[in-house]
Amino acid sequence: xxxxxxxxxxxxxxxxxxxxxxxxxxxxxxxxxxxxxxxxxxxxxxxxxxxxxxxxxxxxxxxxxxxxxxxxxxxxxxxxxxxxxxxxxxxxxxxxxxxxxxxxxxxxxxxxxxxxxxxxxxxxxxxxxxxxxxxxxxxxxxxxxxxxx
Amino acid sequence: xxxxxxxxxxxxxxxxxxxxxxxxxxxxxxxxxxxxxxxxxxxxxxxxxxxxxxxxxxxxxxxxxxxxxxxxxxxxxxxxxxxxxxxxxxxxxxxxxxxxxxxxxxxxxxxxxxxxxxxxxxxxxxxxxxxxxxxxxxxxxxxxxxxxx
DNA sequence: ACCTTCTGGTTGTACGGTCGAACCATGTCC
DNA sequence: GGACATGGTTCGACCGTACAACCAGAAGGT
Numbered sequence: 001x002x003x004x005x006x007x008x009x010x011x012x013x014x015x016x017x018x019x020x021x022x023x024x025x026x027x028x029x030x031x032x033x034x035x036x037x038x039x040x041x042x043x044x045x046x047x048x049x050x051x052x053x054x055x056x057x058x059x060x061x062x063x064x065x066x067x068x069x070x071x072x073x074x075x076x077x078x079x080x081x082x083x084x085x086x087x088x089x090x091x092x093x094x095x096x097x098x099x100x101x102x103x104x105x106x107x108x109x110x111x112x113x114x115x116x117x118x119x120x121x122x123x124x125x126x127x128x129x130x131x132x133x134x135x136x137x138x139x140x141x142x143x144x145x146x147x148x149x
Numbered sequence: 150x151x152x153x154x155x156x157x158x159x160x161x162x163x164x165x166x167x168x169x170x171x172x173x174x175x176x177x178x179x180x181x182x183x184x185x186x187x188x189x190x191x192x193x194x195x196x197x198x199x200x201x202x203x204x205x206x207x208x209x210x211x212x213x214x215x216x217x218x219x220x221x222x223x224x225x226x227x228x229x230x231x232x233x234x235x236x237x238x239x240x241x242x243x244x245x246x247x248x249x250x251x252x253x254x255x256x257x258x259x260x261x262x263x264x265x266x267x268x269x270x271x272x273x274x275x276x277x278x279x280x281x282x283x284x285x286x287x288x289x290x291x292x293x294x295x296x297x298x
Numbered sequence: 299a300c301c302t303t304c305t306g307g308t309t310g311t312a313c314g315g316t317c318g319a320a321c322c323a324t325g326t327c328c
Numbered sequence: 329g330g331a332c333a334t335g336g337t338t339c340g341a342c343c344g345t346a347c348a349a350c351c352a353g354a355a356g357g358t
Contacts, residue, residue, distance in 0.1 A: 039315070069317070
């Protein structure tokens with residue numbers, strides 16, 4: 001596929017990442033790569049909430065790496081859908097605690113299922129002997145990126 | 150980082166990809182992950198043009214996986230910056246051929262350099278023995294994604 | 299030749315995600 | 329108690345993308 005490139009050539013890595021990004025359609029904002037009618041950030045937010053049960057809004061902001069204003073609006077949309085409810089933090093009068101409603105839990109489950117199916121199909125297309133390596137690679141990349149940013 | 154997960158668990162792959170996407174800040178539209186003051190799509194377009202020298206607009210559309218209207222506007226911006234010029238295709242009266250201007254070539258070179266530096270730093274943060282694997286992983290992912298979409 | 303259909307591009311319109319700044323309330327520290 | 333920091337909200341703006349309508353040139357059939 002890619003032209004001759006050593007593994008130590010930055011251009012090779014760049015090309016590989018760029019290809020991946022484009023293929024996944026990560027610049028298309030209003031649809032999740034898995035085809036769900038929900039924005040990527042919303043999907044991520046739902047994932048975090050489903051996983052943690054309860055989450056401080058500021059913590060969600062940190063995890064999503066967005067501005068607090070953006071997250072505020074984002075959460076507003078999710079509550080608008082009836083998926084999330086806000087509550088006052090007990091230990092901090094300023095804080096907002098986010099929690100999934102029953103409908104939200106259902107939605108998160110559906111999202112997770114769709115995602116699981118999509119990724120299961122994807123996984124099927126990855127030769128079995130490559131899987132562990134691929135998985136590992138993304139972790140390595142994320143850590144490396146965080147490490148020197 | 151992630152909890153115990155087998156390499157055959159779709160959720161593991163999903164989590165790995167999600168983490169990577171967020172870490173790279175791919176939702177920030179008007180800055181390239183490398184910190185350049187240019188949109189991701191513009192950067193990709195410049196890369197393609199620099200690589201091919203000449204490119205039919207429709208081909209660029211295909212490679213960037215965008216709508217033709219979006220690309221038309223995108224190209225308009227690049228010509229506005231004086232980086233790209235449009236010409237009539239010789240073999241097709243409808244077609245538009247895109248070419249970098251000298252300034253565009255310079256800009257592309259600067260972008261490439263910034264990208265190279267960023268990825269070189271990133272590469273430095275990746276243990277040497279992981280590099281080939283990481284590189285390979287992105288290719289595998291892209292192919293797998295294309296394969297069953 | 300003519301008509302139809304397809305294809306490459308452009309323009310208008312709308313939508314939606316993100317940011318920055320201004321502002322408020324609460325917590326924290328000296 | 330005053331100064332500063334922190335968590336949230338609201339407002340205004342920007343920009344990338346999609347969809348639809350439209351146009352002009354190409355391709356193919358009759």
